[in-house]
Amino acid sequence: MSPAPRASSHPLVVSSDEDLLDDVLRVLAAAGTEPQVASGGPALRRAAREAAVVLLGADVLTSPAVRALPRRPGVVVVAADPLPAAAWAAAVELGAERVAVLPGDEAWLVSRAADAVRSPVERGRLAVVGGSCGGAGASTLAAALALTAAEDADGVLLVDADAWGGGLDLLLGAEDAEGLRWPALTGVRGRVAGDALLAALPEVGGVRVLAASREDPAAVPAEALTAVVDAARACGWPVVVDLPRPGGDGGALAEAALAEADLGVLVVPARLRAASAARLLLSGPPGGPAPWSAARVVVRPVPGGLSAQDVAVVAGRPVAGELGHDRGALTRGERGEPPAVGPRSPLGALARRLLGGVDRPGWAA
Known part of the structure; x- marks a missing residue:
């Protein structure tokens, strides 16, 4: 990317x-x-x-x-x-x-x-990932997209917009890495010096991560999220945003992030209620905004759940891919290691398909 x-x-x-x-x-x-x-x-x-x-x-x-x-x-x-x-x-x-x-x-x-x-200014791409419900697997996919994009970029910013999600740095094994977390940046507005911001964040595998704090969680204002994302993109860095679960502040954050996204991905567990919730998000309320309307749907299979085809029917949108099970993911997570994103890994294969499917040159990983 x-x-x-x-x-x-x-x-x-x-x-x-x-x-x-x-x-x-x-x-x-x-x-x-x-x-x-x-x-x-x-x-x-x-x-x-x-x-x-x-x-x-x-x-x-x-x-x-x-x-x-x-x-x-x-x-x-x-x-x-x-x-x-x-x-x-x-x-x-x-x-x-x-x-x-x-x-x-x-x-x-x-x-x-x-x-x-x-010398025209170059802007980094923006991918936004969310789930149709809590625990969908959106954070895992967001991390995979960032790590995959980092293979062909000078740097990538991964933004954790879920203040109460436990901190996305845990998923990358960067919980002990020094650097700023969200409470230090919730007050930023307008133009921000991107180089200084990126240098102040923890880094793993070419990915700088702006994570929530486990000690001092605080809601992420939409204005702060926009300022941080714009600062990184203005430096030419691709950005991946992991949105919080729907409801509460998630709607404002989704609207702010998805308005400028080159790629939006909605992760849907293969359950009837999750697929029904996805349909509501994709269509939006009657007469209201529908920030997820252009998103691609990724299904996370669950034992005894719906098929991908069933999810597509309920959600009213074709399925772009499946978030396959990685048997080693749990072990790596407990060891503080980032997800595996090699070309043959389930996450890596899906990330490459999503990044490569955007009809704009220069995005594909």
Whole structure:
């Protein structure tokens, strides 16, 4: 799961101010680049994620579509006049690196746009894993995805979003490794220095893990989860998020994480109630959000339970794979060893199939 190059090396300009737009387009022409132009709409979120640099007109700083954009580096606010205090605050909230006031900052903006096009920012992929019920095996699969992706990446971040799950570091055998756990980072918001964050986390087999604390469990705010994930992805690191069981804070975390995910996986034990719960998650409440709607379903077989085909019928979704039983997993876990993810192991084979099945280049392990 290597970092993926951005789909576009063009700047994105977001503005409805025709005079300002003319000035910005003239500056970008001087930089030798042709931008995308948008003012809103459903394609804005992806365009903002993939653009080499995002230039926001001062006129759109408070628009709902712009305020809902995910955090990323390379955001510049462009204005024709110095911003008032309220607009400055809005720019800071959006994580803008600078406010460029034209025409005074034209030379800087030409240089910034040209640099961005020559060296577009690369973002790491994001996989999100959850279970249709507690004890589904989502954490095991999340760890397997991270360990498998680490074979072809400079580093991978595994995020434990379940504050009361006992700590995902136990699954990797990293419970005694020094580094930050969630209570130290629940207050982070906005842009975070990714390199410093990653260096402060425990590491096992090329995977940095941000785990919950067994001594001081605390709920993970959606804003903190988004900030941590964005920081790692901005460094080009793939990220795997292990979501808590449905209900409580899990809904907000699922909505925040899955909105930007390249791969969502819902693990469903082969029981009628678990499959029925999966159907509810995949479809969402009537008229409400359905963050799991694009997820792939993985079945965990249980003795005397449903077949994979039965689970597909009940859940209303094809099954992408089965979380096969690994006879040595329990022994390795008790010895504090991470799951086996070799190509012939059940977990490794499933992880490779899931990572390789995403229809975007650069993801496959």
